[in-house]
Amino acid sequence: xxxxxxxxxxxSTLASQAMVEPAAHKGGMRQFAAGVTIITTAHGDERAxxxxxxxxxxxxxxxxxxxxxxxxxxxxDIMLRRGALGVNVLAAEQEDIAKAFAGMIPDVHGMARFNxxxxxxxxxxxxxLSGALASFDTRVIGVTEESTHYACLCEVLAARETPxxxxxxxxxxxHRLP
Numbered sequence: 702x703x704x705x706x707x708x709x710x711x712x713s714t715l716a717s718q719a720m721v722e723p724a725a726h727k728g729g730m731r732q733f734a735a736g737v738t739i740i741t742t743a744h745g746d747e748r749a750x751x752x753x754x755x756x757x758x759x760x761x762x763x764x765x766x767x768x769x770x771x772x773x774x775x776x777x778d779i780m781l782r783r784g785a786l787g788v789n790v791l792a793a794e795q796e797d798i799a800k801a802f803a804g805m806i807p808d809v810h811g812m813a814r815f816n817x818x819x820x821x822x823x824x825x826x827x828x829x830l831s832g833a834l835a836s837f838d839t840r841v842i843g844v845t846e847e848s849t850h851y852a853c854l855c856e857v858l859a860a861r862e863t864p865x866x867x868x869x870x871x872x873x874x875x876h877r878l879p
Contacts, residue, residue, distance in 0.1 A: 734871040737791045739802050740768055741828040742776070744783040748812050748828055749776035752803035754870050755850070756788055764857035766837060769850045775811070777851060781844065786855055787827030790835040791868040793877040798830065799868060800875075823859040835862045 735754035742749055755769035768786060770777050780786060791799055801809050801817040809817070819831040823838040830836060839855035846852075869876045 731872045734869050734876070737799050737868045737870050737875065738768075739787075739789040739791065739798065739830055739833075740770065740776075740780070741787040741789065741830075742780045742783045742785055743822075743826045743828060744779050747779050748815055749779040750787075750802050750814055750828065751776045752799045759854065764860075765842075766839065766855050766857060768853045768855060769847070770853060771850055772846070773849070780853075781841075781851065783827075784841045785825035785827050786839050786841060786853065787823075787825070787829050788837040788839060788855070789830040789833040791830075792832060792834045792863070792865040793868050794865075795830070795832065796868055796875045796877075823861070825858065829861075832863055832865075834865050834867055835860065 736756075738753050738756050739750050740753050740756070751770070751774055753768065753770070757767050759765040759767050766788065768788060770780060795818065797806075798818045800806050801814045804810070806817075815828060820828040821831060823829050823836070825838050825840065827838055829838065837855075837857045838859040839857050841853045842856050843854035844851050866878050869878070
């Protein structure tokens, strides 16, 4: 579990500095190319998933990663109740799956998203995408609220990888490496 570093405090002279406007922040972040993931979970008969670019490795030993989930998506509640997440790093040819889980395909919602791609499980029962560049089966060990998102610290229980090239998200669109 994480904790505040003993004795740490920010420089007090920074407290009076105003934050950048959200539009400027978003504009800058659009210039940051990111890998595309599908975050999934299963709880009883429910399966839920969403497309996300906000995932990062935290440590290799112990194996941990952090996933950020928008609090306003329906999948967030199921993901928090279950406490297990599948993190699937998409290959370049999986753009249609990214769009399905991002709500970019009309009339594809909820469990119908899982009709796109082939799915199996590893350890926790979270759906894992066949052919993903990497899949991490995780248990959530900590959650903090960060404005509009939940920050989920996860321990990796199982992982698999497939050779290929990544699907990237840059400047508001999906891209592939040449």
